[in-house]
Amino acid sequence: MKIHESLLPLADEVQNSLTEVFRGFDRTAEINTCRVMEAFQEERVAEGCFAGTTGYGYDDLGRDTLDRIYARVFGAEAALVRLGLVNGTHALTCALFGLLGPGDLLLSVTGAPYDTLRTAIGISGEAHGSLAFYGVRYAQVELAADGGPDYEAVKEACTQLKPRAVLIQRSRGYADRRALTVHEIGELAKTVKEVSPSTAVMVDNCYGEFCETLEPTMVGADLMAGSLIKNPGGGLAPAGGYIAGRKEYVENASYRLTSPGVGGECGATFGQNRLLFQGFFMAPHVTAQALKTAAFCAGMLERLGYDTSPGSDEVRPDIIQMINLRTPENLQRFCRGIQHGSPVDSYVSPEPWAMPGYDCEVIMAAGAFVQGSSIELSCDGPLREPYTAYLQGGITYESGKLGVLTALTEMLDGK
Numbered sequence: 358m359k360i361h362e363s364l365l366p367l368a369d370e371v372q373n374s375l376t377e378v379f380r381g382f383d384r385t386a387e388i389n390t391c392r393v394m395e396a397f398q399e400e401r402v403a404e405g406c407f408a409g410t411t412g413y414g415y416d417d418l419g420r421d422t423l424d425r426i427y428a429r430v431f432g433a434e435a436a437l438v439r440l441g442l443v444n445g446t447h448a449l450t451c452a453l454f455g456l457l458g459p460g461d462l463l464l465s466v467t468g469a470p471y472d473t474l475r476t477a478i479g480i481s482g483e484a485h486g487s488l489a490f491y492g493v494r495y496a497q498v499e500l501a502a503d504g505g506p507d508y509e510a511v512k513e514a515c516t517q518l519k520p521r522a523v524l525i526q527r528s529r530g531y532a533d534r535r536a537l538t539v540h541e542i543g544e545l546a547k548t549v550k551e552v553s554p555s556t557a558v559m560v561d562n563c564y565g566e567f568c569e570t571l572e573p574t575m576v577g578a579d580l581m582a583g584s585l586i587k588n589p590g591g592g593l594a595p596a597g598g599y600i601a602g603r604k605e606y607v608e609n610a611s612y613r614l615t616s617p618g619v620g621g622e623c624g625a626t627f628g629q630n631r632l633l634f635q636g637f638f639m640a641p642h643v644t645a646q647a648l649k650t651a652a653f654c655a656g657m658l659e660r661l662g663y664d665t666s667p668g669s670d671e672v673r674p675d676i677i678q679m680i681n682l683r684t685p686e687n688l689q690r691f692c693r694g695i696q697h698g699s700p701v702d703s704y705v706s707p708e709p710w711a712m713p714g715y716d717c718e719v720i721m722a723a724g725a726f727v728q729g730s731s732i733e734l735s736c737d738g739p740l741r742e743p744y745t746a747y748l749q750g751g752i753t754y755e756s757g758k759l760g761v762l763t764a765l766t767e768m769l770d771g772k
Contacts (some may be wrong), residue, residue, distance in 0.1 A: 359697075374669075389570060389640075405418055420624065436599060439621075446474055451614045456610075460492055462494045465497040472531060478493075515553040523559065528564040533666075542560060562583040566640065581601055583599055587731045588643070589637055592636065644732070647749065650748075651673065651749070655668060677747055689709070692736050695761075700756065707722045718740040720737060731749050732752060733750045
């Protein structure tokens, strides 16, 4: 690997300055691992859980056991963990269709949702099959000036509109905002329920699992969803997503995934259960590795004069690191460096392209064992001002650190 010699002493300085920050990540991982271990033991995980099914997938012991484990770990009544959920947007869309019907109002209380979810909802143009197409209405409340929830505006909107469901996006997506803490999500849920008790609170939990010792469904969220090729898959899950929360809402979402009357009773696992179990077992530790990688990246870029969010020593409610790289050339060089510092497809140089669901070209770097895996080191960003890179993942801190140094080398050599 090619790493600029001038970066090495700086890397040592940054790493030493983050000792206490890293210890905090390790403490969180230990608490979360304990919760996962207890769930595995309480649900009596055994070799038989790893056998897969084919065809309809009836009576899949592993699949049903894993559903209960996710529910236990996330403090939920029920969970649906399925390979057939093709990404986070699919899991979120199934959950929303399970909550909403024609004429119902969905209120986003964290501003506009992530790009691909806007298409699913139908607020980025009338997309056939979107929620809007089926008569679901939409409104949103912007975040406060400090990037956190605007509780008073949320309270007023819920009092007046009485929405069927409220959507909270935990992570930043491609927006210049910070991620929300679980405490803030709990306060939002409390604010909503005080004035509109029948409103369901749903959380887009992508990128946030195991970053803290609590999850949204432990603090008042009725439903949450995410992707298995992000945090909860632990870098091992080959595909899939999850939905967790109140039993009736999870069941309704399962009807959208398959069909009414079938729900979660079907869905073959094709011998992949072992990876799903093992990945979830590894997830707290792997998430901590990703957080360390992000903090190191922030520390390096800060010392080189770039703006980062969160800062290297700030609270991290998700695994995403935002870096304002100022020019399209810097963004492309940094992403190419991440690709060249990856274990898979390191010889490839990514180029910007018109990615479905986005309104501008996007460059994506991900030399991952699982295609598109965000828990493995990756970096992407839209080719629009201020040319921000969004770095996430790193299944080991050591490889993540090397990837960041390779990306910085690419930037320095390109000047």
